Amino acid sequence: MNHKPYNYWILDDAPLNPEQQQALTNHLDDCPLCQQLKMGWEMSEQLILNTPQHPPAPGFTQRWKVSLAKRKRYHGLLRLRLSILGTLLLILTSFITYLVATGSFIHGLAYLFNFLSEVIFTITKDLAGLEILISKIPAPIPLAAGLLLVGLINALLFFLLLACWQYFRREFSFNEVKIN
Numbered sequence: 001m002n003h004k005p006y007n008y009w010i011l012d013d014a015p016l017n018p019e020q021q022q023a024l025t026n027h028l029d030d031c032p033l034c035q036q037l038k039m040g041w042e043m044s045e046q047l048i049l050n051t052p053q054h055p056p057a058p059g060f061t062q063r064w065k066v067s068l069a070k071r072k073r074y075h076g077l078l079r080l081r082l083s084i085l086g087t088l089l090l091i092l093t094s095f096i097t098y099l100v101a102t103g104s105f106i107h108g109l110a111y112l113f114n115f116l117s118e119v120i121f122t123i124t125k126d127l128a129g130l131e132i133l134i135s136k137i138p139a140p141i142p143l144a145a146g147l148l149l150v151g152l153i154n155a156l157l158f159f160l161l162l163a164c165w166q167y168f169r170r171e172f173s174f175n176e177v178k179i180n
């Protein structure tokens with residue numbers, strides 16, 4: 001048996017002409033499957049129509065609007081950051097490409113290595129000189145001086161790191177407020 005047109009007629013809300021209505025009634029008389037479909041559909045329809053709608057909690061619209069504005073702002077901020085990052089990457093990439101293309105990249109690299117090795121050489125030379133100087137001082141004094149020096153360097157590094165951290169943190173929150 002072909003149920004297809006009858007299934008459509010049962011489920012569709014479109015009005016049927018008298019001929020179609022008659023055909024459907026005839027088919028329903030002999031077809032338990034389509035009877036079941038019609039009954040099930042009518043029951044579901046009633047259930048949907050009769051279920052009371054729950055009103056939203058008071059202030060729902062207001063809260064939704066606020067959260068929408070927040071989300072919009074957040075996405076705007078994200079887009080801004082991504083575009084800044086993208087621009088920086090683009091500049092960096094084109095800069096490196098330019099350096100590589102013109103051959104100055106290798107020169108720059110060579111220069112950097114040269115500079116670094118010179119710095120390291122100078123430091124080690126000075127340290128050797130310092131060691132000679134320290135070796136001439138009676139034993140208890142260089143030990144105390146060394147401890148003092150190490151302590152001072154540590155303290156300096158610590159304060160430098162702290163200052164850097166606070167500066168970047170302030171910068172970050174400043175930007176956050178400004179953009180918002």
Ligand SMILES: [Zn+2]
Nearest residue numbers: 003031033034
């Ligand atoms: Zn049928």
